[in-house]
Amino acid sequence: MEHIPPERLEWLSKCFNTNETEIANHKKLLKNQKNNGKLRFFLTGDALFSLIDKRHRKNWDKLIKLNNFQCHLDSEEIKLLGLEIDKLNKLYNKENLSGSQTLPNRILKNNSRFWDNVIKSVNNQSYGDNLGFLEFQGPYMSRTSIYALQLLEKIIESKLNPELYTYLDGIHIGHLGQKPSEFENVEKKLLDLRKKANLNNLHFKMLSCSRCGTARGYIRDENDKEYFQSEDTLQNYLFCNLNKIINRFEENNIILTPSCGSIQYLNGFNENVLDKKKELNSKHPIIIFITHSPYGSEWTFGGLSFAMACANHEIPTKVIFIEDGTYCLPTIHKINEQDKIFNIQDIILATSDMEFLQYYVLDDSLKKRDFHLVNKLNNSIEKIDNIELGRIILSRQYKSITHKRIIFY
Amino acid sequence: MKHIPNYVDLTCTNLMIKLKINLKKLDKGETMEFYSNREQFDNIKKPFSKNGYQIVGNQVDDNKYHIKIIKQ
Numbered sequence: 001m002e003h004i005p006p007e008r009l010e011w012l013s014k015c016f017n018t019n020e021t022e023i024a025n026h027k028k029l030l031k032n033q034k035n036n037g038k039l040r041f042f043l044t045g046d047a048l049f050s051l052i053d054k055r056h057r058k059n060w061d062k063l064i065k066l067n068n069f070q071c072h073l074d075s076e077e078i079k080l081l082g083l084e085i086d087k088l089n090k091l092y093n094k095e096n097l098s099g100s101q102t103l104p105n106r107i108l109k110n111n112s113r114f115w116d117n118v119i120k121s122v123n124n125q126s127y128g129d130n131l132g133f134l135e136f137q138g139p140y141m142s143r144t145s146i147y148a149l150q151l152l153e154k155i156i157e158s159k160l161n162p163e164l165y166t167y168l169d170g171i172h173i174g175h176l177g178q179k180p181s182e183f184e185n186v187e188k189k190l191l192d193l194r195k196k197a198n199l200n201n202l203h204f205k206m207l208s209c210s211r212c213g214t215a216r217g218y219i220r221d222e223n224d225k226e227y228f229q230s231e232d233t234l235q236n237y238l239f240c241n242l243n244k245i246i247n248r249f250e251e252n253n254i255i256l257t258p259s260c261g262s263i264q265y266l267n268g269f270n271e272n273v274l275d276k277k278k279e280l281n282s283k284h285p286i287i288i289f290i291t292h293s294p295y296g297s298e299w300t301f302g303g304l305s306f307a308m309a310c311a312n313h314e315i316p317t318k319v320i321f322i323e324d325g326t327y328c329l330p331t332i333h334k335i336n337e338q339d340k341i342f343n344i345q346d347i348i349l350a351t352s353d354m355e356f357l358q359y360y361v362l363d364d365s366l367k368k369r370d371f372h373l374v375n376k377l378n379n380s381i382e383k384i385d386n387i388e389l390g391r392i393i394l395s396r397q398y399k400s401i402t403h404k405r406i407i408f409y
Numbered sequence: 410m411k412h413i414p415n416y417v418d419l420t421c422t423n424l425m426i427k428l429k430i431n432l433k434k435l436d437k438g439e440t441m442e443f444y445s446n447r448e449q450f451d452n453i454k455k456p457f458s459k460n461g462y463q464i465v466g467n468q469v470d471d472n473k474y475h476i477k478i479i480k481q
Contacts, residue, residue: 210420211420211422211423214420224446224447224448224472226448241420241421241448241452242420242421242422243421243422243452305422305423305426308422308425308426309421309422312425312452312456342423342426342430343430346430347426347429347430349430349433350426350429350430350432350433351426351429353460354456355460
């Protein structure tokens with residue numbers, strides 16, 4: 001949904017591109033992908049600009065060369081942005097494409113049933129009766145809330161229970177009394193969706209982070225309830241401890257975010273596995289990419305808090321500092337108690353011994369910025385290259401794991 | 410008289426971060442004390458019962474606990 005930085009497409013193409021896989025293990029992983037799966041991109045909103053921006057072209061070309069590559073484009077947004085699918089396909093329909101991929105429409109699909117296909121694609125193994133969306137941004141300033149509503153509507157039409165979780169500024173989308181002059185009224189649409197869910201005998205769960213709600217004035221009195229109804233939000237839009245939201249991540253269901261990935265594995269539980277107990281108890285892993293500077297916004301603290309909460313729930317959690325997220329790492333941060341801010345580096349140091357939490361940094365992102373990992377973090381963060389990053393993204397620890405979640409903060 | 414910090418207003422995740430940071434600074438055998446609420450106590454009990462710590466909580470009010478974490 002969101003803007004794709006050129007750097008992101010670069011490391012993605014390096015991770016997935018067979019031409020650059022000189023290491024046998026990575027080839028093996030890609031081979032498995034080739035045999036079993038597809039590499040699908042679903043682009044809407046600002047992410048679509050990456051297709052016309054020349055800075056991205058080389059890396060899209062590399063990705064398109066991959067076997068089983070598919071890219072689905074939201075036809076409504078294509079129209080809004082004035083993009084033309086034929087012209088886009090011509091850009092990428094060069095002699096460097098092989099075999100069946102040379103037909104223009106097979107490369108980039110102009111998709112009028114975009115959200116249906118997103119659901120069909122991510123939920124193709126029936127991961128449960130629910131499908132969730134975790135929103136980080138408020139309405140109107142960001143259009144991601146509109147896409148979230150479109151997805152939630154399709155979830156209801158697919159007869160799945162919609163679940164909306166809001167975190168950071170995302171909590172504002174349930175505020176009462178919204179009256180935008182031009183844009184779709186997000187509050188009203190949420191009410192309509194709740195009604196539609198009820199008519200279909202579905203339950204529309206809306207959970208918001210209470211830390212974020214308290215910080216933003218939604219919870220003004222002392223509260224010891226597990227679920228709190230703020231007088232500032234619509235009914236049944238409930239605030240709760242982040243742990244209650246993380247409980248949903250312990251389940252098998254798919255949960256999407258504005259910029260996210262879902263690695264899905266075919267085949268189920270392997271009965272021959274030696275440590276069956278451990279395999280049965282294993283939860284779906286999560287990868288959290290930290291892509292923002294440490295203190296200029298709440299993204300990094302929000303991402304690390306979320307990661308820590310996941311790890312506390314024994315969800316295998318890998319945090320990867322990448323792109324501008326590497327701003328967190330080259331200098332020693334000095335913060336006093338009166339600064340009223342957590343030292344991001346202290347958080348990393350203090351939590352790197354947690355059993356279910358590992359920290360990594362993409363070496364390429366450091367090198368591009370002429371950064372060196374500050375000494376005190378050397379034992380807490382592992383530097384990785386693109387091959388290793390590809391392995392972390394694709395690898396499957398247990399056969400009972402049917403999918404892995406990826407969230408960009 | 411020893412000042413015992415009151416962390417009841419911290420969220421569970423923020424409390425966990427604060428504790429992890431402060432406990433790193435303690436030597437073995439040293440104790441950290443603070444006040445928490447019930448939800449916070451429930452949340453930190455499990456992670457600090459292992460990994461080289463001992464945690465003790467005594468209820469001092471309706472929703473207030475005096476917590477001691479000993480680094481072992």
